[in-house]
Amino acid sequence: MSEFIKPEHECPFDPKQYQCDCFIAPVGSFSWALIQLKLRKRVTRSAWVNCQGNNEMYLAITPRVNDLTVEKDSAYAVDGVAVSTKYDYLTHIDLRNEHGNFVPWQPTQEDMMACDWAFFEDKVKPTSDSKPDQEVKPEPETLKTLKYNLVFDATPKAHSAPVLGKLWSLEDPVIIENNLTTNGYPYNIYWFGPMYGTSAANQIEIQFKARTGLAAQVPDLTNKTLIITVDGKKYNLGDFTEKSSNSTNHEVHLHYRKGDTVEFGKLLEQVGKKYRFHCEWYE
Template identity: 30%
Template sequence: MSAVNSPEKQCQIIPAQYKIDAVTAPVGSCPWAIIQVYLGNKLHRSDWDAPGEHMRLTSPSTDNTPAYIEKSDKHGLWFPWQPTPEDLMACDWHLVTSNSKPQPTDCMLSFNLTVGTGAFSSKDQTWGYLADTEFEPAGEHLGPFGILDDFQSKTVIKTFSLLVWDGLNQKIFIRVSSDNTQDGYQKLVDLFKQDLLLTVGGTAYSLGSSIDSHLYGKHEYEFIGEYGNDDAKKLGSLLQQQNAIYSRPYCFNWK
């Protein structure tokens, strides 16, 4: 960690301290925008593709990494915000509101994903998200890796524990569970019989349908779907290329 970013030189982000100052900073100015970010709001400039393109304060980290302001591009890719001289002098800053642009509301299931990677061996590399540790019969284990947050589901799926591109098998694997009952499991089977359209950062991947794979790592009443068509391979390529410090939105629809 550089001296510039050392904890003792970081502002303590206590929102209540900025509420009075927010009145004195001209609305729309960069100082006003920074204060709004400190208060937990999301901000964009008038020529940004909001709400997809905006900036926000990162969540507190468990590894003592200082908070920082991050910005997303129109594809949902996050990176540390580096203001331009124009950003600092601009007075066209706005709060992200529901009126900025309609948010996608047609996702049956959605979350943000920061890709991680793991391997059973040098020939068996995977990219994506694994919530726990998986074991193979030989005693090798994999995971956990990746970060999944802002999980929302309008389906029977209650827990999403795996989404990876398996480089050895050239397939996308998804592992989910419902309410740990036979009835809940059957509903998962029925759901995955339908064609899955997975949209990542505005790009749609038509993965098709899947039966339960019954692979290693599977627990009772869990369902593991596998996909190996051309779109699955394209998604696999994206997962391999996605930088591990950036997050992207994932939107699932079954039809």
């Protein structure tokens, strides 16, 4: 729909556009935008332009998460909700604002009457003399030597608001095999989902701490390819993209963003099911 009523971008109503032999919903209308959201597409409005002429705001669906529990010291518990209360976090629409942060959203009258809705597309500005590199996933068959092995059982867990639907973790895994660390074990594995809203999004972070003493001892995993096998399926995460620590500098945190990281992260969104994770580092 190219025509609209200014300045609110209100859609003119044409009954012919709603006939069953035409469209389910007129393209660009709020009804159309709702359909796209339910199809897991991101949508935006042309009216959402900042003073620089850019549009970095969009909407996205946050799916329902079932069988959650109010935990001690969580936001809900601090607000007075009884610890151990069971609840579901319902499907809702989130808005990514101009600052890159997410907040639950509901439409205004202008939003519902507007016909300037469109798909949101990430703006990427490549340099004039270079082409964007295509990521190549290393194949396990080309890896020569298995250096380290770690096997553990763990159950994915979703986190409460305000990171509900954005952050998942494996906490306190049960170690089955370990020839990776001499004094250390992975006590937290986090998946920062695409809706996390900061530069941490779309990454796996593995946190090691010491079993005895202070400092965790993890070998140098630079240029070592991590492959995690779960239920017979291999996830090639490549080598780590960043190595960090906690405030006391006693822990080792490895960050992965390459290869099958996003696909592996989606597995961690399947909360409540216990998995066995076979982690292998190759060189």
